Amino acid sequence: MIDYQGILNNIYQEVSKETDKGEIATYIPELANVDKNAFGIHLHLISGENFSVGDSEKKFSIQSISKVLTLALAISKVGSDIWSRLDVEPSGNPFNHLSLLELEKGIPRNPLINSGAIVIADVLVSLFENPKEDFLAYVRDITGDSSINYNYKVANSEKKTGFNNYAAANLLKSFDNLNNNVEDVLDFYFHQCSLEMTCAQLTKAFYVFANKGKCLLEKTRLTKSQAKRINAIMLTCGFYDEAGEFAFEVGLPGKSGVGGGIVALLPNEFVISVWAPGLNERGNSKLGMQALEIFTSETNQSIF
């Protein structure tokens, strides 16, 4: 039996020594008010055991990690028709890159970059009468936790400074790949990104992907094939223009967000979340990546 708690404790010791903790994202002003020294990990085994260290029960802004959850909801409702509006190739570019979108005539490279997530947001705005309420209900349902909520201050802060996302949405609209109006779609998108969770809650939300589509309460929310495909997208596209580096260093499907969270999973085995708000130059949690590299090296558990 692997000594998971011992390994998490060692990781905590290791990363605490690190003097360069990366930089907190400030382009969304409300995100700048976070303690750079925060660090937490939660590990949830599919067999039911849980282990944690540090600030694993503190809420943080999950930001882009929400893109996997909106994708899951959209796929569960629309099925594979969704792929007529976006692709599944890594972009090799930052999350908010626009020139590729123009070059490829309004078809986003994948659903985990901003333009792709905005298309998915458009799908959900078309599907639901109250998309914000319905998406929140879905997240609470798969997580089995009704305390999860949006942070309205973060959503409003991003709305005021989200010029790049307005540009992406307008570009999509000009290529006829946005059915609703830009304001409504972005209002939904900024709220989904403002979702707050603890590391422990995040592992529960992603349990469905590690458990072949069945969420924590054993309800089927995705087919096995849908869960498999979403894991493939996380592996190839989950870390901005650093997806190759994450696969190389860590070797797990996962997703990061500019709030400093990373969630990763080994199908049928575990889900692990890390939160360390300082980011590296590519926008991924600096200590979070380091922690997960140590974790998969010490446990010898990865998909490779």
Ligand code: GLU
């Ligand atoms: N809400 C952020 C944005 O659209 C998400 C970025 C991220 O976490 O990658 O810029």
